[in-house]
Amino acid sequence: MSDPVRKQTCFHDGHQDGLVPLHPLDLAKCHTVDDLVRAMAHTAFGGRQVGEGADVLEAMIRDPGCGVVMTLSGAMTIAKQGLVITEMIERGMVQAIVSTGALVAHGMVEGAGLTHFKVDPKRSDEDNYRDGYNRVYDTYELESNLDDCEAALRAVLTEIETDDVLCSSRIHELIGHWLLRERPEGRGILQAAIKHEVPVFAPAFSDSELGLDLALYNRQRVNEGLPRYQYDPYLDLERFVATVCPYERRGIFTIGGGVPRNWAQELGPYVELLAQRDLIQKPSLAQYSYAVRICPEPVHWGGLSGCTYREGVSWGKFLPPAQGGRYAEVPADATIAWPLIAKAVMERLDADPAPPKLAVKRLPHDELWTGAPEQFALGEDS
Numbered sequence: 001m002s003d004p005v006r007k008q009t010c011f012h013d014g015h016q017d018g019l020v021p022l023h024p025l026d027l028a029k030c031h032t033v034d035d036l037v038r039a040m041a042h043t044a045f046g047g048r049q050v051g052e053g054a055d056v057l058e059a060m061i062r063d064p065g066c067g068v069v070m071t072l073s074g075a076m077t078i079a080k081q082g083l084v085i086t087e088m089i090e091r092g093m094v095q096a097i098v099s100t101g102a103l104v105a106h107g108m109v110e111g112a113g114l115t116h117f118k119v120d121p122k123r124s125d126e127d128n129y130r131d132g133y134n135r136v137y138d139t140y141e142l143e144s145n146l147d148d149c150e151a152a153l154r155a156v157l158t159e160i161e162t163d164d165v166l167c168s169s170r171i172h173e174l175i176g177h178w179l180l181r182e183r184p185e186g187r188g189i190l191q192a193a194i195k196h197e198v199p200v201f202a203p204a205f206s207d208s209e210l211g212l213d214l215a216l217y218n219r220q221r222v223n224e225g226l227p228r229y230q231y232d233p234y235l236d237l238e239r240f241v242a243t244v245c246p247y248e249r250r251g252i253f254t255i256g257g258g259v260p261r262n263w264a265q266e267l268g269p270y271v272e273l274l275a276q277r278d279l280i281q282k283p284s285l286a287q288y289s290y291a292v293r294i295c296p297e298p299v300h301w302g303g304l305s306g307c308t309y310r311e312g313v314s315w316g317k318f319l320p321p322a323q324g325g326r327y328a329e330v331p332a333d334a335t336i337a338w339p340l341i342a343k344a345v346m347e348r349l350d351a352d353p354a355p356p357k358l359a360v361k362r363l364p365h366d367e368l369w370t371g372a373p374e375q376f377a378l379g380e381d382s
Contacts, residue, residue, distance in 0.1 A: 037344035046332055053292045055339045060251030060290035061345065062354040063092050067247030068290075071264045073097040073256035075136045077107035078116055079335050082189055084342055089192040091346065092357065094253065096243050097193065097200045098264040101208025104172060104189065104200060108210075111179055111188020111190070112152070115139060150213040157217060162227045167201040169234035171210065174374075176200075199243055201236050203263040245271065245283055245329045248280040248362035251290035257297060257336045268317040282311060287319045294330045294337050 014021065021040040032038040041051020060066050077085075085349045087108070088094050093145035110116070117133075117140040132143030151211065156174045166169075176190035183191075193200050205211045218228040244250055244267060252359050254261050271286035291309050299308055309327040330337050 015289045024050050027323055032347055033340060034344040034347035041163075043207055046330070046337075048330065049330045050332070050337050050340055053294065053330040053337070055149075056290055056292045056326055056328040057093075057253055057341060058345045058348055059326060060253070060292075061349070063251070063290070064355045064358050065248035065288065066251045067095040067244050067249075067360070068093065068251045068253060069096045069098060069156065069244060069264050069288075070094040071252065071254045071256075071260040072103050073104065073258040073260050074269045074332065074334065075103070075139070076255060077103050077110055077142055077189070078136045078139050080110075080116070081335060081338065082107045082110045083187070084339060085189050086187060086192045087346070088342060089189070089196050089198050091349065092196065092354075093349075094346070095198060095247070095357065096224075096240065097198060098240070098260040099200060099202055100258065100260060100350060101168065101202035102209050105146070105149055105209040106200055107189045108149055108152070108175060108179070109141070111186050111191055112148065112183055113186050114142070114145045114148060116145075119332060139336075145330070146209050149209055150216070153210055153213045154217055157214075157229060165230045165235065166214075166231055167239070168205040169236050169239055171198045171214070172200040172202070185338060199239060201240055201263075202260075203233065203236065204259045205231075205233070207259075240264075241267065241271065241286075245286055248358070249289040250286065252288045252292075254291070254293040254295065255338060256295050257293075261293070264313060265315075265317045268333075269315060272316050285316070287317060287325075289319045289325055291318060291325075291327045292330070292341075293328075294334045294341070296331055296333055298331065 021042075022044065025039050025043050025047070030039055033283075037051050037054050038049035039051075042048070043051075059067050070085070072085065076082070085097070089097075090346070105115075112296065118133055119138045119140055123133070127133075128140070132144060133350075134146075147281060152175065153171075156171075156178050160174065172190055173194065176194035179186060179188065179191050190200065192198070202208060203210075206215065207243060212230070214229065221228055234318070250267070252264060254264075265288070268285065268287045271280070271283060273285035274280045276283075287380040291312075293309070308329065309318050309325075313320050318327070321327070330341070
């Protein structure tokens with residue numbers, strides 16, 4: 001049978017099928033960042049994805065029953081995005097942070113008032129190494145800055161007992177308090193996290209300057225006949241569950257991929273397995289209802305950083321769109337797309353503030369690991 005001949009009188013006009021019309025980007029009508037991002041949402045390609053990302057981020061922030069997790073990878077603090085993170089914490093836009101340890105350490109440098117520098121292309125990396133200039137693409141982290149971080153961690157550890165079992169979020173808390181006391185004029189991620197009770201997790205903590213500093217200090221203590229500081233990463237996992245599960249719904253805002261993204265997304269499978277094995281009574285499910293990711297890695301490389309939210313549905317990490325799941329993927333350089341999205345949403349919240357998040361019960365750090373599974377069963381089923 002031959003294909004039917006299309007007759008012009010049969011052509012649809014788009015509107016009758018409910019298609020969404022696009023509009024030219026009229027910069028003459030864009031007077032704010034929010035104006036620009038809203039207009040971009042009605043264009044195509046990466047511009048539309050930026051606009052849609054802002055819409056989903058705004059939705060999870062405005063949902064009073066949604067706890068928002070921000071995951072961070074890449075050299076975002078060296079790339080001078082630290083105050084973007086800080087302001088998102090200060091405005092109550094996130095309730096937990098999962099990050100690479102390196103990003104937190106470099107953010108600590110910035111929060112302590114120290115400086116990163118633009119790379120001098122005339123210098124060789126051999127010269128950089130000799131002079132203590134650690135290169136991160138087009139930016140320098142000074143070795144002297146990292147020495148200051150080590151000194152700060154040692155000062156912090158002398159204030160606690162060696163039988164206080166550590167984890168990354170606990171160490172970040174201690175450093176945040178120290179920064180507030182010793183650098184009260186500073187503004188940074190860890191200071192804001194303390195002020196607004198936002199835990200900062202680094203699942204791969206030993207893959208960072210602060211993690212190596214702890215290892216060095218423990219080696220020194222053993223050589224001096226002193227006990228080591230103990231470290232248990234599972235305290236972080238249980239604290240993360242206790243932080244995020246009490247919310248009726250969950251949202252995730254991700255920069256890049258890597259361990260932070262995957263670790264935070266393991267919440268759903270972990271809670272589901274706990275419930276299946278009768279280790280908790282509730283919640284039985286803990287998928288993310290909202291998700292926005294800014295990451296340039298394409299899906300077809302097959303890496304975890306490229307896996308889509310729809311793929312994550314198959315793992316029980318995300319609520320399916322048919323059940324209300326709402327996602328936005330923004331395949332772009334975060335140093336370009338993130339400030340646009342964040343500022344647009346901030347302008348919206350300035351014009352029309354979001355309702356406060358519902359109050360949830362959180363356990364103190366020293367009560368998290370008691371051997372009683374009901375301690376972690378704080379939330380309701382999604």
